[in-house]
Amino acid sequence: MSEPMSSTEQQVQQANSRLVKRLLLATVLMFGFGFALVPLYDVFCDITGINGRIYQKSPEKAQGIEGQNLVAPLTQAEQNNIDLSRSIKLEMMTISQAGGAILFEPIDKVLRVHPGQMAEARFRITNVSKQAKYVQAIPSISPGQAGLYLHKTACFCFEQQLIAANQQSEFVMQFYLDTDMPKDVLQMTLAYTLY
Amino acid sequence: MNSVTSTQDTAAHESDHGHDSHHAHHGPAKGIKRWLYTTNHKDIGTLYLWFAFIMFLTGGAMAMVIRAELFQPGLQIVEPHFFNQMTTVHGLIMVFGAVMPAFTGLANWMIPMMIGAPDMALPRMNNLSFWILPFAFLILLASLFVEGGGPAFGWTFYAPLSTTYSGDSTALFVFSVHIMGISSIMGAINVIVTIWNMRAPGMTWLKMPLFVWTWLITAFLLIAVMPVLAGAVTMVLTDKFFGTSFFDAAGGGDPVMFQHIFWFFGHPEVYIMILPAFGIISTIVPTFSRKKLFGYTSMVYATVSIAGLSFVVWAHHMFTTGMPVYAELFFMYCTMLISVPTGVKVFNWVATMWRGAISYEVPMLFSLAFIVLFTFGGFSGLMLAITPVDFQYHDTYFVVAHFHYVLVTGAIFSLIAAAYYWLPKWTGVMYDVGLAKLHFLVFTYFR
Numbered sequence: 197m198s199e200p201m202s203s204t205e206q207q208v209q210q211a212n213s214r215l216v217k218r219l220l221l222a223t224v225l226m227f228g229f230g231f232a233l234v235p236l237y238d239v240f241c242d243i244t245g246i247n248g249r250i251y252q253k254s255p256e257k258a259q260g261i262e263g264q265n266l267v268a269p270l271t272q273a274e275q276n277n278i279d280l281s282r283s284i285k286l287e288m289m290t291i292s293q294a295g296g297a298i299l300f301e302p303i304d305k306v307l308r309v310h311p312g313q314m315a316e317a318r319f320r321i322t323n324v325s326k327q328a329k330y331v332q333a334i335p336s337i338s339p340g341q342a343g344l345y346l347h348k349t350a351c352f353c354f355e356q357q358l359i360a361a362n363q364q365s366e367f368v369m370q371f372y373l374d375t376d377m378p379k380d381v382l383q384m385t386l387a388y389t390l391y
Numbered sequence: 392m393n394s395v396t397s398t399q400d401t402a403a404h405e406s407d408h409g410h411d412s413h414h415a416h417h418g419p420a421k422g423i424k425r426w427l428y429t430t431n432h433k434d435i436g437t438l439y440l441w442f443a444f445i446m447f448l449t450g451g452a453m454a455m456v457i458r459a460e461l462f463q464p465g466l467q468i469v470e471p472h473f474f475n476q477m478t479t480v481h482g483l484i485m486v487f488g489a490v491m492p493a494f495t496g497l498a499n500w501m502i503p504m505m506i507g508a509p510d511m512a513l514p515r516m517n518n519l520s521f522w523i524l525p526f527a528f529l530i531l532l533a534s535l536f537v538e539g540g541g542p543a544f545g546w547t548f549y550a551p552l553s554t555t556y557s558g559d560s561t562a563l564f565v566f567s568v569h570i571m572g573i574s575s576i577m578g579a580i581n582v583i584v585t586i587w588n589m590r591a592p593g594m595t596w597l598k599m600p601l602f603v604w605t606w607l608i609t610a611f612l613l614i615a616v617m618p619v620l621a622g623a624v625t626m627v628l629t630d631k632f633f634g635t636s637f638f639d640a641a642g643g644g645d646p647v648m649f650q651h652i653f654w655f656f657g658h659p660e661v662y663i664m665i666l667p668a669f670g671i672i673s674t675i676v677p678t679f680s681r682k683k684l685f686g687y688t689s690m691v692y693a694t695v696s697i698a699g700l701s702f703v704v705w706a707h708h709m710f711t712t713g714m715p716v717y718a719e720l721f722f723m724y725c726t727m728l729i730s731v732p733t734g735v736k737v738f739n740w741v742a743t744m745w746r747g748a749i750s751y752e753v754p755m756l757f758s759l760a761f762i763v764l765f766t767f768g769g770f771s772g773l774m775l776a777i778t779p780v781d782f783q784y785h786d787t788y789f790v791v792a793h794f795h796y797v798l799v800t801g802a803i804f805s806l807i808a809a810a811y812y813w814l815p816k817w818t819g820v821m822y823d824v825g826l827a828k829l830h831f832l833v834f835t836y837f838r
Contacts (some may be wrong), residue, residue, distance in 0.1 A: 211588045219580045223618050230622025233652050234637060237645075293641070307738050334640050371772050391641035 236342045277313040279375045288317055289387040297325035298359070300333075300390045302365065311345075311373045319352065319367045321390070323359040333388045342381045345374035353388060407763035427522070430514030432499045438521050439496025440810075444530060445486030446804075451809050453481035475543035476535060482546025483564075486573045486664065488528050490802045494667040495578045497809055498606050500817065502582060505600045507591025512584040516631035520577035523733045527570035534563035547657065550638035550649035554630040565628040582606055592764075597688065604691050605670030608698045612666075614658045615702075620656040623649065647712050654705035665797060666694060666766075669736055672758050675812050679755035680747030686739040700729045710781045719778045726776035730769060737766055743799035753827040757808035760835050761801060768796030809832070815832045 285307055288302035303318040333353040337343035348354075351353055352367035359365055419425045419434070429435060456477045460468050469477070495749070503510055511517050535541035539558035542548065553561060568574065588773045599607075627639040627649075636642025638649045669690075677684045684690065706714060706722045714722075740762055749755070771793040775781050784790060807830075815821050 208588055212584050215584045215587055216513065216580060219614055221581060222614055223576050223580075226615055226616075227618035227622055230619035230652060230655075233619070233622075233625070233655065234626075234648060236652055239646055332472065337639075339715065340713060341715055389640060 253379055278310050279333060282379070283308045283310050284373060284377065284381060285383045286315075287383070288319070288384045289385055290319065291387065291389045293389055294329070294331060295391050297389060298323055298331055300388070309373055311326055311377045312375045314349075314370065314372045316368050316370045317386070318371070319386070319388070320364060321359055321367060322364045323361060326361050328358060328360045330357045330358055331390050333390050336387045336389070338385050338387070339381065342377065342384050345377040345381075346384070346386075347372055347374060373390070406527065408419070416484045418721050428518070430518050432503050432514070435511075435517050435521050436496045436499030436501075437817075439499060442521070442524060443489050443493035443496060443806075446484050446492070449532070450481050450484035453484070457481065457763055466639050468562055472540055472543055475545075476541045479542045479545055479548075480535065481533065483531060483542075483568075484528065485798070486546065486660070487568070487575075488524075490664045490798065490806070491522060491575060493806045494606075494609070494664070494802075495575075497602075497667065497671070497806070497813075498578070498582055500541055501813065502603055502606060503589070506587055506589065506594050508584060508589035510583050512589050513581045516577050517581050517815045520574045520581065523570050524574050527567040530563050530570070531567040533568070534560035541774040547625075547653060548627065549653070550627060550630065550646050552631065553627050557631065561631055562628065565624045568624045568801065569621055572621045573648045574619050574806075575613050579610035579617075582610040583614070586610075597691070597740065600670075601673040601684065601687070601690055601694075602667065602670035605666040605673075605694050608664045609663050612663050612698055612701070616656040616659045616663075618725045619652065620660075623652045623656065625729065628653070629651070647709070650709050650712065651705070655702075655707045657708065658705045659698070662697055663799070666803050667811075668761070668802050669694065670717070671805045671809045671812075672740060672761055673736075675754045675758045675808055676743050676762075678753055679758075680744045680749050682743055682747040685742035686735070686740065689735055690739055693735040696732045697729060700725060702733075704729065707776060707781075710778050711785045723776055723778045727773060730773055730776075733769055737762060737769075752811075753824060753831060754808045754812035757804050757811065757834075760831070761804040761808065764800030764835075765797060768793060768801055771796060804834075 204226050282283070283299075286307045288307075290300045290302050292300040294300075299320075299322040301320050303320055306310055307315060307317060309315045321331065332355075335351075335353050337346060348369060348371045350368065350370040352369060357367065403624060416490075418430055419431065426434065426438060429438075440737070458476065460466075460474055499511060502508075537558070537560040537650075539560065542553070542557065542562050542564040544552035544557055553564075586599070588604060626635070629635040630637050630639060636644040638644050638646050640646060673684055673690060702723055704726045706718065707726045710719055710722070751759075771789070775784055775790060775793055811822065811827055
């Protein structure tokens with residue numbers, strides 16, 4: 197019933213199916229790219245430090261890395277590398293996403309710290325429920341770039357914390373600011389969200 | 392080519408339904424089957440246009456609910472949760488159900504005729520890409536009746552609104568967006584293959600009508616970004632129902648990541664909805680000015696550069712998410728840069744009319760309104776592009792007004808102009824010009 201196809205028609209059909217395959221491949225690749233954006237953004241933010249996260253991997257690893265990195269700069273900092281010419285105002289913010297069961301508040305709401313100087317901020321977590329709960333604090337720092345210059349030596353946010361029922365606990369975050377901190381950073385906000 | 396495919400189709404169809412296989416079968420099937428089985432680009436174009444019109448009325452009814460509620464301050468007619476569902480579904484329907492299918496319908500009707508092809512390159516895929524659309528929107532509309540209500544997180548479905556704080560209907564929303572995406576991608580593949588391989592001899596790239604050019608570039612944008620949207624909704628789905636945490640900070644994810652991925656789709660998407668409109672206006676204005684289009688080549692390059700720039704401006708939707716200053720500056724300048732090719736287009740339209748023998752038929756009236764009002768929309772976009780100013784405008788009705796200027800008086804006006812321009816060609820019947828002019832007056836008055 198169908199008329200025989202001329203050779204040009206066949207050519208067009210071949211070209212069509214070739215192009216369709218390429219375009220379908222492009223579609224699949226772009227779908228993959230959508231997911232690849234997640235690690236890509238992470239790497240990008242890791243390098244530039246622009247999203248205010250501190251890139252601690254797992255707690256053990258983090259301590260290892262921090263430990264190695266810290267010994268030298270820390271002693272240096274303690275000896276003579278404190279930049280007394282300026283101080284940076286740090287504001288602590290806390291948000292509890294654990295519902296009404298967990299209260300979370302900073303004890304030191306505002307700190308003034310010289311770059312290079314060791315400092316610590318204390319937080320209070322209260323479990324008002326009748327069950328023990330594991331909580332995990334996730335930090336976020338603004339301005340984002342300043343996050344690259346904040347070094348934590350110890351933090352309750354490195355790992356999950358167990359809070360017994362009806363118990364109040366105090367936690368400490370030890371840190372120092374890098375002396376390379378850009379001069380235009382006068383103030384930083386450290387926000388912790390508790391889950 | 393067309394005849395081959397349609398005979399094959401008819402043969403397959405006859406063997407499926409043995410009843411009329413004993414006599415020769417000429418012309419399209421009768422009744423509903425003509426529309427269900429059609430592989431004719433004109434039929435499918437008609438289906439797309441009718442579907443878009445029905446969706447336009449559906450979304451319009453939701454807009455009525457929204458405006459009625461906003462008529463006075465305070466709570467009047469609907470509950471806040473229902474109001475949010477209305478804004479969400481209104482946005483989704485107008486973007487994916489009205490504007491995009493309407494342009495695809497025009498592409499189906501006009502592109503083969505404009506480039507001298509017998510039909511679209513892939514007629515059966517064309518049929519499929521239309522017929523899955525009604526199901527996508529049935530699913531979306533059905534989600535409104537699910538316990539806990541339909542999607543209420545805005546058409547941009549920001550996480551965590553769409554993950555942590557949404558109802559079970561999110562799954563329906565995600566699947567309907569998947570189907571819409573598959574439909575758009577198939578439509579786009581069809582358009583590209585048709586334009587690439589099926590041009591008549593002598594129809595070189597720079598002789599193609601601008602409507603064909605703008606659609607070709609739109610189709611590439613669709614293929615580039617619709618899969619990313621599909622990825623984003625899939626991540627929302629797994630975050631909500633399967634315990635992943637792409638966007639959940641508690642599990643090491645990042646809610647702002649959602650916005651980056653969404654707007655990587657979202658910004659090219661707005662050009663998907665406006666580039667074919669540019670093509671329509673570039674067709675109508677020369678006709679009623681009795682002059683050739685001024686600066687054809689610059690129009691093509693402007694279209695390409697708008698499409699290219701649309702990939703590097705996504706974060707201008709996110710100025711307030713705490714980006715560093717240099718990123719804000721980069722996205723601000725790139726965004727403002729888009730006004731240059733857009734300005735070239737507006738200049739070319741005006742230059743086309745310059746010293747032309749203009750007559751004010753209905754399509755021309757809508758096109759003129761488009762040029763003026765779309766430019767308003769463009770200017771308000773330029774205002775929003777300025778980062779320090781955007782901090783004040785962000786999430787206000789100024790933004791809502793901006794995108795309704797570019798979408799209603801832009802995309803929708805161009806669609807109406809196209810319908811009035813081509814309806815006599817499609818149907819062989821001239822519409823009532825008086826009624827059409829009344830339509831224009833009502834629309835421009837109440838825009």
